[in-house]
């Protein structure tokens with residue numbers, strides 16, 4: 001059963017991203033996720049952005065409903081679930097869009113040396129100022145309005161990726177595929193740790209809705225963080241299954 005929490009603060013991070021702070025603390029490891037129940041609407045997986053908050057991009061019906069909530073409104077939280085990141089040695093984190101959230105918690109815990117942050121444009125950069133306080137940050141914007149003009153993969157090509165012991169990524173799968181391609185080219189895909197997102201129902205490894213082809217791994221239980229050598233084959237970056245199980 002979800003734990004019912006009360007929203008205490010809503011922070012407008014960007015035009016499409018909000019942080020919802022609530023009145024209870026959850027002990028989680030960076031990269032673990034929770035199931036957020038929006039009463040009367042849906043229950044969806046979300047990364048924690050702190051022990052008492054989630055940071056959300058408006059991308060569909062459930063998040064649109066979430067965006068209408070304000071301080072004093074209720075949410076249900078189940079979790080934390082999943083494995084989270086396992087950083088060791090010198091750590092590079094690469095976050096695109098709202099995928100920055102689980103990596104932000106990793107950086108906030110002092111475990112990231114270098115951070116590559118990507119957004120489509122300057123005003124959509126999330127947590128950039130806070131990340132600059134805890135890591136060496138490289139920023140890329142798709143439209144060139146701030147930092148490197150282009151995708152994170154272009155920014156990644158400018159640094160010595162082999163010098164890092166752990167490379168953590170979260171964002172669109174095409175972005176993570178680009179990261180994995182570079183790790184494979186250098187023979188270090190086993191150093192990659194990518195966080196995946198899939199449709200989830202139970203979140204505890206029972207229903208099978210989050211299984212990935214052709215490994216049969218459950219994103220909620222075996223992931224959501226997988227090493228690059230595991231996800232360089234299979235459905236990763238090619239397709240996913242929607243709520244009905246149909247390929248999308």
Ligand code: FES
Pocket residue numbers: 199200201202203204205206207208209210211218219220221
């Ligand atoms: S959501 Fe049910 S097995 Fe993963």
